Amino acid sequence: MAxxxxxxxxxxxxxxxxxxSLVVEGRxxxxxxxxARLNLFGHEFDTPITTGALSHLKPGMDAFARGAAExxxxxxxxxxxxDELKAVLATGAKVIKIVKPYADPDEILARIACxxxxxxxxxxxxxxHAVNVRDDADxxxxxxxxxxxxxxxxxxxxxxxxxxxxxxxxxxxxxxxxCQDIGCAGVILSHHxxxxxxxxxxxxxxxxxxxxVGDEFVLVADGGIQDGxxxxxxxxxxxxxxxxxxxxxxxxxxxGPAGMAETLRAMTGExxxxxxxxxxxxxxxxxxxVIHCLNA
Ligand SMILES: Cc1cc2nc3c(=O)[nH]c(=O)nc-3n(C[C@H](O)[C@H](O)[C@H](O)COP(=O)(O)O)c2cc1C
Numbered sequence: 001m002a003x004x005x006x007x008x009x010x011x012x013x014x015x016x017x018x019x020x021s022l023v024v025e026g027r028x029x030x031x032x033x034x035x036a037r038l039n040l041f042g043h044e045f046d047t048p049i050t051t052g053a054l055s056h057l058k059p060g061m062d063a064f065a066r067g068a069a070e071x072x073x074x075x076x077x078x079x080x081x082x083d084e085l086k087a088v089l090a091t092g093a094k095v096i097k098i099v100k101p102y103a104d105p106d107e108i109l110a111r112i113a114c115x116x117x118x119x120x121x122x123x124x125x126x127x128x129h130a131v132n133v134r135d136d137a138d139x140x141x142x143x144x145x146x147x148x149x150x151x152x153x154x155x156x157x158x159x160x161x162x163x164x165x166x167x168x169x170x171x172x173x174x175x176x177x178x179c180q181d182i183g184c185a186g187v188i189l190s191h192h193x194x195x196x197x198x199x200x201x202x203x204x205x206x207x208x209x210x211x212x213v214g215d216e217f218v219l220v221a222d223g224g225i226q227d228g229x230x231x232x233x234x235x236x237x238x239x240x241x242x243x244x245x246x247x248x249x250x251x252x253x254x255x256g257p258a259g260m261a262e263t264l265r266a267m268t269g270e271x272x273x274x275x276x277x278x279x280x281x282x283x284x285x286x287x288x289x290v291i292h293c294l295n296a
Contacts, residue, residue, distance in 0.1 A: 009197030015224040018201035021294045022233045027279035027287075034275035035282040036268055038074075038241055040218065041122045041164045041185065043094050046072025047268040048283055049231050052222060052245020053098040053126065053168060053188075055079040056142070058253050065093035067252055067260030071268075076188075076243055078126070079142060082114035089118045096122040098168055098188075101130040103147035112161050122185065123161055127154070128169025128192045155182040166218060168192075171199060173212045176219070186218025188243065193223070203234050207288065210238030228270025235271070236278075236286045 007013075038048040051068045055061070055078035065088040068075035075093040077085070079100050089095055097115040102108050108125070115123045130148040132139050139146040149157065158165040164185035170176045171189055179187050189206070191199035202221050209219060221234035222243045231242045244267065251259035280286040 007194070007197070009194075009199075011191045011194040011197060011199035011201075012224055014199070015191075015201040015203070018204055019224065019230050019233060022203070023292050023294060024232070024236075024274060024278060025290050025292060026277050027290065028277050029279075031276050031279040032281060034272050034280055036272050036275060038283060040074055040241060041096075043074070043121050045074050045094070047264060047271070048235060048239075048241040049225075049228070049264055049267050049271065050074040050096075050220065050241050050243045051076050051248060051264075052243045053078040053096075054245050054249070057249065059256065060087075062087045062091055063257050064088075064248075064252060064260065065091040065095065066257035067248065067264070069093040070257055070261035071264035073264050074121075074241065082111065082118075085111075085114055085120070086118050089120065095120045096124065096166065098124045098126050098166075100141055100144065101125055101127055101146050101149055103145040105153065107144070108157060109160055112157060112163075116161050116163050120163060122164040122166055124166035124168055124184075124188070125149070125154070125157060126168040126188075126190070126192065128171075128190060128195060131195070133195055133197060151178070151182065158183045164218075166220070168222070171196070171202065171205065173205070173208050176209045176213050176217075180213050180217055186220065186240065188220040188222045189239075190222035203237055203239075206234060206238035228267040228272070229274055231267060231271045232274035232278075232286075233291060235283060236280075236288050236291050238288070 038045045053076035097120045099111040130146045166186045167179045168188035170187035189202035218240045221239040225242045234242045251263040278290040
């Protein structure tokens with residue numbers, strides 16, 4: 001019989017509930033059509049909606065990268081070897097490679113070097129995937145053993161590359177500040193599809209983290225961003241960019257890179273509608289006070 005009980009502490013559902021509790025006031029009088037372009041790590045993008053750091057996708061990671069490039073979006077990519085990354089970079093997409101926290105540091109350093117040598121614009125690590133929902137066994141991902149890096153090891157990975165380094169899985173002011181302290185250029189606020197149960201919704205943390213790290217540090221909100229309206233809420237509350245993973249998979253599988261690009265463009269159109277309705281001329285000028293919490 002199917003399990004009729006919801007997961008205890010399902011962070012995906014909690015995140016959705018929080019996003020749904022946020023409503024937006026209108027400031028349309030005198031507003032103008034907005035500019036939603038993003039400068040990220042010195043590169044210009046047509047949208048602050050980036051791809052999630054996905055991996056193992058059916059039509060191939062190069063098709064995924066083509067979809068991002070066609071939409072003018074930054075392309076985060078997840079697990080995969082150097083040959084796959086070269087094929088992804090050959091599409092012309094602007095790629096941020098997220099390396100797994102492999103138990104073997106050489107696996108990590110080789111992937112960071114591959115990203116740097118082949119033209120990725122930044123690199124990072126999904127530290128949160130070193131632990132599963134239960135910490136009762138060694139963590140393996142796709143046959144590779146994972147290990148939590150020590151702070152000194154993480155500092156070493158950051159220092160090993162000239163590329164900006166971004167940690168995926170920071171989910172507190174404390175972790176964001178630690179990442180900033182060891183030289184990271186930013187963090188991705190993520191609970192990695194509820195790998196951490198009862199996780200505070202990333203968007204709820206954004207204002208405090210933004211206040212703590214200042215304006216320049218890159219904050220990417222990850223997880224459960226379904227459309228441009230969700231994206232707007234995250235950007236208004238302090239995100240530099242938002243990443244979208246699972247909602248791109250079906251369009252990519254069914255319609256290829258063009259379908260994925262169209263989904264990203266449609267989300268950007270929704271985001272721009274929210275920007276114009278709130279008198280937000282560009283990404284740097286979205287006033288967080290337009291957001292209200294129904295539960296406050
Ligand atoms: C098929 C698939 C593969 C993924 N692979 C990775 C990965 O290799 N590295 C990583 O950091 N996250 C990976 N993720 C997690 C996503 O980056 C993201 O954190 C998660 O899907 C939540 O975002 P979403 O709600 O927009 O999908 C993967 C997710 C999916 C669905």
